[in-house]
């Protein structure tokens with residue numbers, strides 16, 4: 680049996696470009712999909728689909744802020760939420776040991792206040808963001824830069840060349856108080872009071888460095 684399937688891509692908020700899939704299986708070809716209300720972000724595909732009917736949400740890895748789903752127009756039909764028959768929830772954190780993970784906003788506010796209080800002590804007080812993955816910290820970098828007016832130092836920016844929204848918040852100039860630069864032995868650098876980019880002092884005075892390691896896994900490893 681042949682069926683038409685509407686595939687809708689929703690922002691997943693995980694790393695730049697990540698999406699969630701909504702599959703709507705139409706029991707017959709639906710001409711409305713091509714009228715003037717046709718949304719170009721909804722790709723209509725043809726699938727050989729056997730058996731089930733209905734709408735399926737496959738999340739993939741995702742990171743969404745509270746209320747973000749409620750604001751997704753593509754999950755709504757008029758004033759109501761679309762009926763979804765099956766959800767495939769892809770998450771590392773469906774485990775009792777992750778009994779509480781603070782929201783993205785709570786984490787941002789905690790980091791923001793720590794960075795604000797440290798960097799305001801003197802120009803020599805700097806923060807190293809110990810970011811292990813290549814992507815996924817854009818929200819943090821942008822908000823720190825916007826709130827504190829301090830750009831984030833990175834080894835290179837080519838990874839963001841297609842993301843103009845973040846380029847004005849990061850810099851390759853190490854003379855800044857927030858660093859997310861990397862070195863193969865960056866933990867050793869930190870223990871030696873040196874930033875991964877090699878900076879140890881500013882205007883001849885040694886730096887005072889604290890490190891912040893953004894991590895969700897930590898919430899599953901803590902003892903209480």
Ligand SMILES: [Zn+2]
Pocket residue numbers: 832833853858859860874875876877878
């Ligand atoms: Zn640096």
